[in-house]
Amino acid sequence: MLERKPRKDRTEVTFVLPADRPPGPVSVVGDFNDRQPGTHTPRPRNDAKGAVTVGLPSERTHSFRYLAAGDYWFNDEAAGDQDGPNSRLRT
Known part of the structure; x- marks a missing residue:
């Protein structure tokens, strides 16, 4: 699931993983972090979901995927759009 908060100079996007994640x-691996694993790692929340917030430039389209242990790649179904094998979000 994705949560967006528009700010004056950016959009804060919170990537939220379900409690039953791998x-x-x-x-979170995307064009906004040079596709570097480990840069944006969701942390546990009180509701057992994992989340990480990233400030992204507004009015752009970004592609991303999630990478779990064991080289397991998966998409965010809530993103609503795909770019080949990647999830895509508009800020």
Whole structure:
């Protein structure tokens, strides 16, 4: 799930993983972090979901995927759009 908060100079996007996400570490890997695993790692929330917030330039389209342990890649169904194998979001 994605949560967006428009700010004056950017959009804060919170990437939220369900409580039943794959076990082990998960990273948000996208064009906004040079596709580097480990840069944006969701942390547990009180509701057992994992979340990480990233400030992204507004009025742009970004592509991303999640990478879990064991080289398991998966998309965010809430993104609503795909770019080949990637999820896509508009800020």
